[in-house]
Amino acid sequence: MLSALENVSRETFIFYLESGKGIISSERVCVLGKIIAVTNQKGGVGKTTTNINLSACVAEQGKRVLTIDVDPQGNTSSGLGIDKKAVPYSVYDMIIGECSARDAIMRTNFENLDILPANMDLAGAEIELVATNARETVLKRCLDDLRMDYDFIFIDCPPSLGLLTLNALTASDTLLIPIQCEYYALEGVGQLMNTMKIVKQRLNPAIEIEGVVLTMLDGRTNLSLQVMQEVKKHFQGKVFLSFIPRNVRLGEAPSHGLPINIYDSRSAGAEAYRALAAEFLAANKESL
Numbered sequence: 218m219l220s221a222l223e224n225v226s227r228e229t230f231i232f233y234l235e236s237g238k239g240i241i242s243s244e245r246v247c248v249l250g251k252i253i254a255v256t257n258q259k260g261g262v263g264k265t266t267t268n269i270n271l272s273a274c275v276a277e278q279g280k281r282v283l284t285i286d287v288d289p290q291g292n293t294s295s296g297l298g299i300d301k302k303a304v305p306y307s308v309y310d311m312i313i314g315e316c317s318a319r320d321a322i323m324r325t326n327f328e329n330l331d332i333l334p335a336n337m338d339l340a341g342a343e344i345e346l347v348a349t350n351a352r353e354t355v356l357k358r359c360l361d362d363l364r365m366d367y368d369f370i371f372i373d374c375p376p377s378l379g380l381l382t383l384n385a386l387t388a389s390d391t392l393l394i395p396i397q398c399e400y401y402a403l404e405g406v407g408q409l410m411n412t413m414k415i416v417k418q419r420l421n422p423a424i425e426i427e428g429v430v431l432t433m434l435d436g437r438t439n440l441s442l443q444v445m446q447e448v449k450k451h452f453q454g455k456v457f458l459s460f461i462p463r464n465v466r467l468g469e470a471p472s473h474g475l476p477i478n479i480y481d482s483r484s485a486g487a488e489a490y491r492a493l494a495a496e497f498l499a500a501n502k503e504s505l
Protein backbone atom coordinates (compact mmCIF):
# COMPACT_ATOMS: atom_id res chain seq x y z
CA MET A 218 0.00 0.00 0.00
CA LEU A 219 2.79 2.45 0.86
CA SER A 220 4.42 2.09 -2.52
CA ALA A 221 1.12 2.93 -4.19
CA LEU A 222 1.07 6.25 -2.33
CA GLU A 223 3.75 7.84 -4.47
CA ASN A 224 1.16 8.02 -7.27
CA VAL A 225 -1.77 9.22 -5.22
CA SER A 226 -2.91 12.75 -6.06
CA ARG A 227 -3.30 15.48 -3.45
CA GLU A 228 -7.08 15.46 -4.02
CA THR A 229 -7.17 11.76 -3.26
CA PHE A 230 -5.12 12.35 -0.08
CA ILE A 231 -7.62 14.95 1.06
CA PHE A 232 -10.58 12.81 0.09
CA TYR A 233 -9.25 9.97 2.20
CA LEU A 234 -8.49 12.22 5.13
CA GLU A 235 -11.89 13.86 5.06
CA SER A 236 -13.76 10.61 4.64
CA GLY A 237 -11.86 9.11 7.54
CA LYS A 238 -10.34 6.47 5.30
CA GLY A 239 -6.77 7.64 5.72
CA ILE A 240 -4.36 8.17 8.55
CA ILE A 241 -1.22 10.23 8.74
CA SER A 242 1.91 8.60 10.04
CA SER A 243 5.36 10.24 9.93
CA GLU A 244 3.92 12.93 7.67
CA ARG A 245 2.81 10.39 5.09
CA VAL A 246 -0.77 9.63 4.26
CA CYS A 247 -1.59 5.95 4.23
CA VAL A 248 -4.68 4.91 2.26
CA LEU A 249 -6.38 2.10 4.11
CA GLY A 250 -7.56 -1.16 2.56
CA LYS A 251 -11.24 -1.22 1.73
CA ILE A 252 -13.48 -3.67 3.60
CA ILE A 253 -16.42 -5.18 1.72
CA ALA A 254 -19.07 -7.38 3.36
CA VAL A 255 -20.62 -9.97 1.01
CA THR A 256 -24.04 -10.22 2.55
CA ASN A 257 -27.69 -11.24 2.15
CA GLN A 258 -29.50 -12.96 4.99
CA LYS A 259 -30.99 -15.49 2.61
CA GLY A 260 -29.03 -18.74 2.41
CA GLY A 261 -27.95 -20.32 -0.86
CA VAL A 262 -27.90 -17.15 -2.95
CA GLY A 263 -24.20 -17.30 -3.86
CA LYS A 264 -22.54 -15.28 -1.06
CA THR A 265 -19.75 -17.77 -0.41
CA THR A 266 -19.24 -18.55 -4.10
CA THR A 267 -18.99 -14.82 -4.81
CA ASN A 268 -16.73 -14.17 -1.83
CA ILE A 269 -14.28 -16.93 -2.78
CA ASN A 270 -14.15 -16.22 -6.49
CA LEU A 271 -14.22 -12.43 -6.38
CA SER A 272 -11.45 -12.48 -3.74
CA ALA A 273 -9.42 -14.87 -5.92
CA CYS A 274 -9.97 -12.93 -9.16
CA VAL A 275 -9.07 -9.59 -7.52
CA ALA A 276 -5.92 -11.24 -6.07
CA GLU A 277 -5.14 -12.61 -9.53
CA GLN A 278 -4.99 -8.98 -10.71
CA GLY A 279 -2.10 -8.39 -8.32
CA LYS A 280 -4.05 -6.79 -5.46
CA ARG A 281 -3.34 -7.92 -1.93
CA VAL A 282 -6.54 -9.51 -0.68
CA LEU A 283 -7.68 -10.88 2.67
CA THR A 284 -10.87 -12.91 2.80
CA ILE A 285 -12.58 -13.35 6.15
CA ASP A 286 -14.91 -16.24 6.85
CA VAL A 287 -17.58 -15.03 9.26
CA ASP A 288 -19.91 -18.01 8.67
CA PRO A 289 -19.68 -20.91 11.18
CA GLN A 290 -20.21 -23.26 8.23
CA GLY A 291 -16.69 -22.33 7.14
CA ASN A 292 -17.42 -22.85 3.44
CA THR A 293 -15.10 -20.04 2.33
CA SER A 294 -12.32 -21.71 4.33
CA SER A 295 -12.81 -25.22 2.91
CA GLY A 296 -13.50 -23.81 -0.56
CA LEU A 297 -10.03 -22.25 -0.52
CA GLY A 298 -8.38 -25.50 0.53
CA ILE A 299 -8.13 -24.86 4.28
CA ASP A 300 -8.67 -27.80 6.62
CA LYS A 301 -11.16 -26.09 8.95
CA LYS A 302 -10.63 -28.50 11.82
CA ALA A 303 -6.85 -28.11 11.78
CA VAL A 304 -6.51 -24.32 11.84
CA PRO A 305 -4.33 -23.02 14.70
CA TYR A 306 -6.59 -20.01 15.26
CA SER A 307 -9.89 -18.97 13.71
CA VAL A 308 -12.14 -15.92 13.55
CA TYR A 309 -13.77 -17.24 16.72
CA ASP A 310 -10.47 -17.14 18.68
CA MET A 311 -9.92 -13.61 17.41
CA ILE A 312 -13.40 -12.43 18.38
CA ILE A 313 -13.16 -13.78 21.90
CA GLY A 314 -9.74 -12.18 22.30
CA GLU A 315 -7.70 -15.41 22.38
CA CYS A 316 -5.49 -14.21 19.55
CA SER A 317 -4.88 -11.19 17.34
CA ALA A 318 -6.10 -10.95 13.75
CA ARG A 319 -2.51 -11.40 12.55
CA ASP A 320 -2.20 -14.63 14.57
CA ALA A 321 -5.29 -16.05 12.84
CA ILE A 322 -4.42 -15.06 9.27
CA MET A 323 -3.23 -17.88 7.02
CA ARG A 324 -1.71 -17.87 3.56
CA THR A 325 -3.75 -19.69 0.96
CA ASN A 326 -2.11 -21.60 -1.90
CA PHE A 327 -3.03 -18.70 -4.17
CA GLU A 328 -0.84 -15.70 -4.75
CA ASN A 329 -1.83 -12.45 -2.97
CA LEU A 330 -4.70 -14.16 -1.15
CA ASP A 331 -4.77 -14.58 2.64
CA ILE A 332 -7.62 -15.90 4.76
CA LEU A 333 -8.97 -15.57 8.26
CA PRO A 334 -10.64 -18.98 8.55
CA ALA A 335 -13.74 -20.09 10.45
CA ASN A 336 -15.21 -23.34 11.67
CA MET A 337 -18.15 -24.49 13.81
CA ASP A 338 -16.60 -22.86 16.91
CA LEU A 339 -17.90 -19.59 15.51
CA ALA A 340 -21.50 -20.71 16.14
CA GLY A 341 -20.83 -20.04 19.84
CA ALA A 342 -19.69 -16.49 19.18
CA GLU A 343 -23.23 -15.15 18.63
CA ILE A 344 -24.03 -16.04 22.23
CA GLU A 345 -20.71 -14.97 23.70
CA LEU A 346 -20.87 -11.63 21.92
CA VAL A 347 -24.17 -10.80 23.64
CA ALA A 348 -22.34 -10.40 26.94
CA THR A 349 -19.45 -8.44 25.43
CA ASN A 350 -18.89 -4.71 25.78
CA ALA A 351 -19.57 -2.78 22.57
CA ARG A 352 -20.57 -6.09 21.06
CA GLU A 353 -21.25 -4.75 17.55
CA THR A 354 -17.74 -3.32 17.10
CA VAL A 355 -15.61 -6.31 18.12
CA LEU A 356 -14.71 -7.31 14.56
CA LYS A 357 -14.03 -3.70 13.54
CA ARG A 358 -11.59 -3.28 16.40
CA CYS A 359 -9.84 -6.56 15.52
CA LEU A 360 -9.37 -5.42 11.90
CA ASP A 361 -8.35 -1.81 12.49
CA ASP A 362 -4.61 -2.26 12.39
CA LEU A 363 -4.76 -4.85 9.58
CA ARG A 364 -6.17 -2.56 6.95
CA MET A 365 -2.87 -1.23 5.75
CA ASP A 366 -1.61 -4.72 4.93
CA TYR A 367 -4.20 -5.25 2.17
CA ASP A 368 -5.78 -3.51 -0.79
CA PHE A 369 -9.14 -5.22 -0.26
CA ILE A 370 -10.68 -7.24 2.56
CA PHE A 371 -13.81 -9.29 1.72
CA ILE A 372 -16.04 -10.69 4.47
CA ASP A 373 -18.28 -13.72 3.85
CA CYS A 374 -21.37 -13.24 6.05
CA PRO A 375 -23.63 -15.94 7.53
CA PRO A 376 -27.25 -16.27 6.33
CA SER A 377 -28.82 -14.24 9.14
CA LEU A 378 -28.96 -10.71 10.49
CA GLY A 379 -27.56 -11.72 13.89
CA LEU A 380 -24.61 -10.29 15.79
CA LEU A 381 -21.99 -11.74 13.45
CA THR A 382 -23.53 -9.99 10.45
CA LEU A 383 -23.96 -6.81 12.50
CA ASN A 384 -20.25 -6.96 13.34
CA ALA A 385 -19.41 -7.44 9.66
CA LEU A 386 -21.59 -4.47 8.61
CA THR A 387 -20.07 -2.29 11.31
CA ALA A 388 -16.53 -3.18 10.21
CA SER A 389 -17.16 -2.65 6.49
CA ASP A 390 -16.93 0.29 4.11
CA THR A 391 -19.41 -1.23 1.67
CA LEU A 392 -21.89 -4.08 1.15
CA LEU A 393 -21.83 -6.35 -1.85
CA ILE A 394 -25.19 -8.08 -2.16
CA PRO A 395 -25.54 -11.27 -4.23
CA ILE A 396 -29.11 -11.84 -5.37
CA GLN A 397 -30.16 -15.13 -6.88
CA CYS A 398 -32.30 -14.94 -10.00
CA GLU A 399 -35.32 -16.93 -8.75
CA TYR A 400 -38.83 -16.36 -7.47
CA TYR A 401 -38.89 -14.13 -4.39
CA ALA A 402 -35.38 -12.88 -5.23
CA LEU A 403 -36.01 -9.63 -3.38
CA GLU A 404 -37.63 -11.28 -0.38
CA GLY A 405 -35.82 -10.20 2.76
CA VAL A 406 -33.79 -7.55 0.96
CA GLY A 407 -35.94 -4.89 2.68
CA GLN A 408 -34.84 -6.26 6.07
CA LEU A 409 -31.20 -6.11 5.00
CA MET A 410 -31.62 -2.50 3.85
CA ASN A 411 -33.30 -1.66 7.13
CA THR A 412 -30.43 -3.22 9.08
CA MET A 413 -28.00 -1.23 6.95
CA LYS A 414 -29.93 1.97 7.76
CA ILE A 415 -29.73 1.28 11.50
CA VAL A 416 -26.01 0.49 11.25
CA LYS A 417 -25.49 3.72 9.31
CA GLN A 418 -27.35 5.78 11.93
CA ARG A 419 -25.79 4.24 15.00
CA LEU A 420 -22.55 2.42 14.27
CA ASN A 421 -21.01 3.11 10.89
CA PRO A 422 -22.13 6.37 9.22
CA ALA A 423 -19.89 5.87 6.17
CA ILE A 424 -21.35 2.51 5.07
CA GLU A 425 -22.53 2.36 1.45
CA ILE A 426 -23.70 -0.21 -1.08
CA GLU A 427 -20.84 -1.43 -3.26
CA GLY A 428 -23.21 -3.12 -5.63
CA VAL A 429 -25.68 -5.92 -6.26
CA VAL A 430 -24.52 -9.03 -8.12
CA LEU A 431 -27.05 -11.21 -9.91
CA THR A 432 -26.13 -14.85 -9.41
CA MET A 433 -27.11 -18.22 -10.89
CA LEU A 434 -28.67 -16.47 -13.85
CA ASP A 435 -30.09 -18.68 -16.52
CA GLY A 436 -30.22 -16.38 -19.53
CA ARG A 437 -32.55 -18.74 -21.36
CA THR A 438 -35.45 -18.38 -18.97
CA ASN A 439 -37.95 -15.56 -18.86
CA LEU A 440 -37.92 -15.79 -15.09
CA SER A 441 -34.22 -14.87 -14.87
CA LEU A 442 -34.74 -11.93 -17.19
CA GLN A 443 -37.79 -10.74 -15.25
CA VAL A 444 -35.90 -10.95 -11.96
CA MET A 445 -33.02 -9.04 -13.51
CA GLN A 446 -35.36 -6.20 -14.51
CA GLU A 447 -37.01 -6.17 -11.11
CA VAL A 448 -33.68 -6.03 -9.23
CA LYS A 449 -32.38 -3.27 -11.51
CA LYS A 450 -35.53 -1.25 -10.85
CA HIS A 451 -35.19 -1.73 -7.10
CA PHE A 452 -31.46 -0.94 -6.89
CA GLN A 453 -31.22 1.75 -9.55
CA GLY A 454 -27.66 2.22 -10.73
CA LYS A 455 -26.31 -0.17 -8.11
CA VAL A 456 -26.41 -3.44 -10.04
CA PHE A 457 -23.11 -4.67 -11.51
CA LEU A 458 -23.25 -5.07 -15.28
CA SER A 459 -21.40 -8.38 -14.89
CA PHE A 460 -23.71 -11.15 -13.75
CA ILE A 461 -22.92 -14.71 -12.76
CA PRO A 462 -24.51 -17.47 -14.85
CA ARG A 463 -25.47 -20.83 -13.48
CA ASN A 464 -22.39 -22.95 -14.16
CA VAL A 465 -21.70 -26.48 -12.89
CA ARG A 466 -17.97 -25.82 -12.58
CA LEU A 467 -18.72 -23.18 -9.92
CA GLY A 468 -20.54 -25.83 -7.90
CA GLU A 469 -17.68 -28.34 -8.26
CA ALA A 470 -14.69 -26.09 -7.51
CA PRO A 471 -15.10 -25.86 -3.69
CA SER A 472 -14.92 -29.64 -3.23
CA HIS A 473 -11.42 -29.41 -4.76
CA GLY A 474 -10.49 -26.51 -2.48
CA LEU A 475 -9.93 -24.28 -5.49
CA PRO A 476 -11.33 -20.96 -6.69
CA ILE A 477 -12.85 -21.09 -10.16
CA ASN A 478 -10.02 -19.20 -11.89
CA ILE A 479 -7.66 -22.04 -10.90
CA TYR A 480 -10.10 -24.98 -11.04
CA ASP A 481 -11.28 -24.26 -14.58
CA SER A 482 -9.77 -21.05 -15.83
CA ARG A 483 -11.73 -21.09 -19.10
CA SER A 484 -15.16 -21.94 -17.71
CA ALA A 485 -18.09 -19.54 -18.02
CA GLY A 486 -17.97 -19.19 -14.21
CA ALA A 487 -14.31 -18.09 -14.26
CA GLU A 488 -15.01 -15.61 -17.04
CA ALA A 489 -17.96 -14.16 -15.14
CA TYR A 490 -16.04 -13.69 -11.89
CA ARG A 491 -13.06 -12.21 -13.76
CA ALA A 492 -15.41 -9.72 -15.40
CA LEU A 493 -16.94 -8.89 -12.01
CA ALA A 494 -13.45 -8.38 -10.54
CA ALA A 495 -12.53 -6.05 -13.43
CA GLU A 496 -15.73 -4.04 -12.94
CA PHE A 497 -15.14 -3.90 -9.19
CA LEU A 498 -11.54 -2.74 -9.65
CA ALA A 499 -12.50 -0.10 -12.21
CA ALA A 500 -15.06 1.31 -9.76
CA ASN A 501 -12.43 1.33 -7.00
CA LYS A 502 -9.55 2.83 -8.94
CA GLU A 503 -9.12 5.76 -6.60
CA SER A 504 -8.98 3.47 -3.54
CA LEU A 505 -5.63 2.13 -4.67
Ligand SMILES: Nc1ncnc2c1ncn2[C@@H]1O[C@H](COP(=O)(O)OP(=O)(O)O)[C@@H](O)[C@H]1O
Nearest residue numbers: 260261262263264265266433462463464467468
Ligand atom coordinates in the same frame (compact mmCIF):
# COMPACT_ATOMS: atom_id res chain seq x y z
N1 LIG B 1 -23.38 -19.50 -10.40
C1 LIG B 1 -23.56 -20.71 -9.85
N2 LIG B 1 -23.76 -21.78 -10.65
C2 LIG B 1 -23.97 -23.01 -10.11
N3 LIG B 1 -23.98 -23.26 -8.80
C3 LIG B 1 -23.79 -22.23 -7.95
C4 LIG B 1 -23.56 -20.92 -8.44
N4 LIG B 1 -23.40 -20.09 -7.36
C5 LIG B 1 -23.52 -20.88 -6.27
N5 LIG B 1 -23.74 -22.15 -6.60
C6 LIG B 1 -23.99 -23.28 -5.70
O1 LIG B 1 -25.17 -22.99 -4.97
C7 LIG B 1 -25.04 -23.35 -3.60
C8 LIG B 1 -25.23 -22.13 -2.71
O2 LIG B 1 -24.22 -21.18 -2.99
P1 LIG B 1 -23.40 -20.45 -1.84
O3 LIG B 1 -22.39 -19.60 -2.49
O4 LIG B 1 -22.91 -21.45 -0.83
O5 LIG B 1 -24.53 -19.56 -1.20
P2 LIG B 1 -24.61 -18.82 0.23
O6 LIG B 1 -23.22 -18.58 0.71
O7 LIG B 1 -25.36 -17.56 -0.05
O8 LIG B 1 -25.38 -19.72 1.15
C9 LIG B 1 -23.67 -23.97 -3.47
O9 LIG B 1 -23.81 -25.38 -3.58
C10 LIG B 1 -22.89 -23.42 -4.65
O10 LIG B 1 -21.87 -24.29 -5.09
Ligand SMILES: [Mg+2]
Nearest residue numbers: 264265288292
Ligand atom coordinates in the same frame (compact mmCIF):
# COMPACT_ATOMS: atom_id res chain seq x y z
MG1 LIG C 1 -22.30 -19.11 2.53
